[in-house]
Amino acid sequence: MQKNHQRKLRREGGFTLTEIMVVVFIIGLLSSVVLFNVLGARSDAQAKTAATNVVRLTNALDQYSLDMLDYPSEQQGLEALVTRPDNVPDGASYRTGGYVNKVPLDPWGRPFVYKRPGDKSGRAYDLYSLGADGEEGGEELDADIGNWN
Secondary structure (H helix, E strand, C coil), X not given: CHHHHHHHHHHHCCCXXXXXXXXXXXXXXXXXXXXXXXXXXXXXXXXXXXXXXXXXHHXXXXXXXXXXXXXXXXXXXXXXXXXXCCCCCCCXXXXXXXXXXXXXXXXCCCECEEXXXXXXXXXXXXXEECCCCCCCCCCHHHCCEECCC
16 A cells, blocks of 8 residues: 555656656747847847937938038048037037937947938938948848938
């Protein structure tokens, strides 16, 4: 009678190797799905941040153009939005304090590209981030994010 009781306790006392392996597999599967979704959300957030910064800088460039009667040259670049250029034309009035406090980097830590005249946007200038890959062109997350999107 005591042997039957001990066998019953052993059978009820733990999990089989198969049960443990199934649980480990399910946990791994769930964590990979969560990780995939989190990384995808981060990439989307970076692209949206880049697009938002392009809009902000575009607005600052447009205001600069209204005040200074033209957009900054490619040599002056986006720093003209922070610091008054040396050659201000007659009749122009550079805003005290500039148009932005600081020119931001894109979400991947690189400067935005400012080209004048513009050829991609149909505007007087092109302003864009090179995307996640840091190279011209690309698709999806590697695509350039500019004032033509």
